[in-house]
Amino acid sequence: xxxxxxxxxxxxxxxRLCLERIDxxxxxxxxxxxxxxxxxxxxxxxxxxPPQSSSDREEIMRSEFVAGSGFSNYxxxxxxxxxxxHYVAGLLVQNRAQDAFAFVTALPKDELDGVCRVLxxxxxxxxxAVPADALFxxxxxxxxxxxGQVFWSxxxxxxxxxxxxxxILERLSAEAARADRAFGQQIETSKILVDGYLAVDRVxxxxxxxxxxxxMKASGKSSEAKTALEEAQMGQALGLAMLGRxxxxxxxxxxxxxxxxxxxxxxxxxxxxxxxxxLEYKIREYRRLLLDNRQYAKAEALLVDAMxxxxxxxxxxxxxxxxxxxxxxxxxxxxxIYYRTGRHGDILELLEKSPW
Numbered sequence: 001x002x003x004x005x006x007x008x009x010x011x012x013x014x015x016r017l018c019l020e021r022i023d024x025x026x027x028x029x030x031x032x033x034x035x036x037x038x039x040x041x042x043x044x045x046x047x048x049x050p051p052q053s054s055s056d057r058e059e060i061m062r063s064e065f066v067a068g069s070g071f072s073n074y075x076x077x078x079x080x081x082x083x084x085x086h087y088v089a090g091l092l093v094q095n096r097a098q099d100a101f102a103f104v105t106a107l108p109k110d111e112l113d114g115v116c117r118v119l120x121x122x123x124x125x126x127x128x129a130v131p132a133d134a135l136f137x138x139x140x141x142x143x144x145x146x147x148g149q150v151f152w153s154x155x156x157x158x159x160x161x162x163x164x165x166x167x168i169l170e171r172l173s174a175e176a177a178r179a180d181r182a183f184g185q186q187i188e189t190s191k192i193l194v195d196g197y198l199a200v201d202r203v204x205x206x207x208x209x210x211x212x213x214x215x216m217k218a219s220g221k222s223s224e225a226k227t228a229l230e231e232a233q234m235g236q237a238l239g240l241a242m243l244g245r246x247x248x249x250x251x252x253x254x255x256x257x258x259x260x261x262x263x264x265x266x267x268x269x270x271x272x273x274x275x276x277x278x279l280e281y282k283i284r285e286y287r288r289l290l291l292d293n294r295q296y297a298k299a300e301a302l303l304v305d306a307m308x309x310x311x312x313x314x315x316x317x318x319x320x321x322x323x324x325x326x327x328x329x330x331x332x333x334x335x336x337i338y339y340r341t342g343r344h345g346d347i348l349e350l351l352e353k354s355p356w
Contacts, residue, residue, distance in 0.1 A: 011032070011034075012037075014029075014032055015032050015037075015038055015041050018032055018041060019040060019041050019044050022044045022045065022048050023048070025045075025048060027049075028045045028048070028049040028080065029041075029045065030045065030079035030080040030082070030083040031079045031083075033045070033082075033083035033086050033087060034082070034083070034086055035086055035089075035090075036086060036089040036090035036092075036093045036122060036130065037090065038083075038086060038087070038090060039087060039090035039091060039094060042083055042084075042086070042087040042090070043087075045083075081111055081114045082114065082118060084103075084107065084111065084114070084115060084118075085114055085115045085116075085117065085118025085119060086118055086122075087103070088100045088103060088104055088115055088118070088119065089118060089119055089122040089130050091103070092130045092131070092134045092135060092138060093130055093131070093134075095134070097134060097137065097138055097141075100138060101138065101141055101142070101145075104142065104145075105142075105145050105146075105147075105148070109147045112147060112148070112150045112151070113150050116150055116151060116153070116154045119135060119154060120154055120157060122135075123135065123157070123158070123161065132158055132161050132162050133162070135154075135158050136155070136158045136159065136162055136164070139151045139152075139154055139155035139158060140155065142155075143155055143175075149185060149188055149189065149192075152172060152189070152192045152196075153192055153195065153196075155168055156168055156169070156172070156192070156195075156196045156199065160199065160200070165196075165199075165200050166200075168196070169193070169196050169197065169200070169202075172189065172192065172193050172196060173193060175189050176189040176190045176193050176209070183218070183221055183225050183229075184224075184225060184228055186216075187213070187216070187228055187229060187232045190209055190212065190213050190232075191213070191232060191235070191236070193209050194206045194209045194210055194213075194236065194239070197209065203243070203247065206243075207240065207243070207252065210236045210237075210239060210240050211240075213232055213233060213236045214233050214236055214237060214240075214259050216229055216233070218230075230263060231278070231279070233259065233263055234260065234263045234264070234279070234282050235282065236259075237256045237257075237259035237260045237263060238256065238260060238282055238285055238286065238289075239256070240252050240255060240256035240259070241253045241255070241256025241257055241260065241289050242256070242285075242289075243256075244256060245289075245292065253289070253293060256289070257286075257289055257290065257293065257295070260286045260289070261298070264283055264286055264302070283302065283306070284329065286302070287299050287302050287303065287333060288333075290302070291333065291336065291337065291340075294340075296337050296340065296341055299333070299337060300334065300337050303330045303333055303334050303337075306330050307327050307330045307331075307334075310326075310327055310330070311327075327354075331350065331354060334350060335347050335350060335351075338350070
């Protein structure tokens with residue numbers, strides 16, 4: 001696949017030649033579709049190389065890891081996804097909003113976030129930016145689509161650029177309060193609303209929504225829904241405590257730590273067993289909060305649990321090179337606890353007896 005790193009003139013020439021000779025191409029040149037100017041090229045490539053079905057995409061991903069194909073298919077798949085985002089941006093520049101809407105709503109759900117990233121970046125293109133009003137209207141339609149919830153964050157960003165944030169936050173607040181929405185959508189909408197309020201310094205409103213998330217119950221819901229709620233609540237509890245520390249609101253710090261204490265007891269074993277990086281990060285930040293608030297005994301207990309779990313995981317896979325099983329982060333925090341509490345002898349013992 002052709003890639004051109006620099007040179008607008010070279011890129012324009014490559015696109016023109018590719019489009020003129022598209023019938024002779026042996027493979028799609030998705031990397032050339034990297035700006036809103038490349039609408040015609042995308043449409044030509046899509047006709048020549050029709051989009052893969054979901055089963056084809058899954059087969060490609062399996063082949064990468066099972067057959068060891070050198071990531072060539074992965075690179076093509078990634079480039080094609082980025083190209084779709086630039087294509088949508090180009091359609092909006094050309095005032096083809098209906099075509100853009102039809103195209104995006106036909107995409108698989110797992111490709112929508114990539115489109116949002118490209119569209120967000122396109123706002124900052126000096127001479128080829130997507131018109132803010134066109135993108136605003138497009139996002140307004142997308143958030144009403146079946147899988148369009150991912151567009152809310154972009155919708156807020158565009159609204160801020162246009163001075164319409166209050167209008168959008170009111171709409172989002174109403175969406176979050178709807179009892180007829182799917183449980184997972186309620187969670188995600190509420191999380192986006194928190195981010196939106198924080199973006200415009202409506203901190204008390206954000207804290208109110210954080211608390212509503214922490215009070216949500218998943219009784220009678222599926223295991224997936226319960227997991228999604230637990231992870232969302234951990235994120236909001238951590239955010240509340242960090243916000244309290246930043247704004248010198250100790251009551252928020254305490255509230256966040258208390259919520260984390262309840263949630264971490266449930267999730268810490270899962271994080272270690274399933275090697276969940278996001279959960280491990282949240283637990284690590286929880287330990288940091290405990291340290292900063294001089295709750296050393298609780299922090300030490302969490303560190304001992306984490307070290308024991310990592311040692312058990314490493315023992316079960318002795319031939320597996322697992323960098324994440326390193327105890328360095330835990331040992332550093334444990335040494336910090338010993339130092340802060342005057343346990344200098346324990347620091348020396350830790351250094352002497354540690355095998356790492």
